[in-house]
Amino acid sequence: xxxxxxxxxxxxxxxxxxxxxxxxxxxxxxxxxxxxxxxxxxxxxxxxxxxxxxxxxxxxxxxxxxxxxxxxxxxxxxxxxxxxxxxxxxxxxxxxxxxxxxxxxxxxxxxxxxxxxxxxxxxxxxxxxxxxxxxxxxxxxxxxxxxxxxxxxxxxxxxxxxxxxxxxxxxxxxxxxxxxxxxxxxxxxxxxxxxx
Numbered sequence: 001x002x003x004x005x006x007x008x009x010x011x012x013x014x015x016x017x018x019x020x021x022x023x024x025x026x027x028x029x030x031x032x033x034x035x036x037x038x039x040x041x042x043x044x045x046x047x048x049x050x051x052x053x054x055x056x057x058x059x060x061x062x063x064x065x066x067x068x069x070x071x072x073x074x075x076x077x078x079x080x081x082x083x084x085x086x087x088x089x090x091x092x093x094x095x096x097x098x099x100x101x102x103x104x105x106x107x108x109x110x111x112x113x114x115x116x117x118x119x120x121x122x123x124x125x126x127x128x129x130x131x132x133x134x135x136x137x138x139x140x141x142x143x144x145x146x147x148x149x150x151x152x153x154x155x156x157x158x159x160x161x162x163x164x165x166x167x168x169x170x171x172x173x174x175x176x177x178x179x180x181x182x183x184x185x186x187x188x189x190x191x192x193x194x195x196x
Contacts, residue, residue, distance in 0.1 A: 046105035052126035059088035155185035
């Protein structure tokens, strides 16, 4: 998810600038990101959620098998059928999401219903839902958030000259970028101890 987030930020420099401004305002211009800063980085949190929406790590959730036959929306699902939940499609469904292919982190700031990512409303389930949701959500979220906040606050990022960013994904057990992203960092912070 670090790679997908960095890629979408390279595509949207105006969003990258908003993230950097939030980091400078919350963390301070020459301070390093600490864990206590994370709860005040609401725009970066929205960027991460929007990245999960458009580029879910698991495009198909763990299969389910109904214990009994079910009739749903005119379909009969026989007992024991293997069902896959296609999060990639749900997260891009225009009946659920306005302008679903547009990268717009604000949708997670302005609509409290979109903020629930624990799968309780079945619109946004990057980690699954119910008893089968990912048990590592708190750790994974905190690590992702901290890594991205640190990378974005500590460095300016750019693509190598002449590089065209390929946003194609490669389906598999996880949805990864088809072509890895290569970025060039330039330090932003000026008062860091060189011996760190």
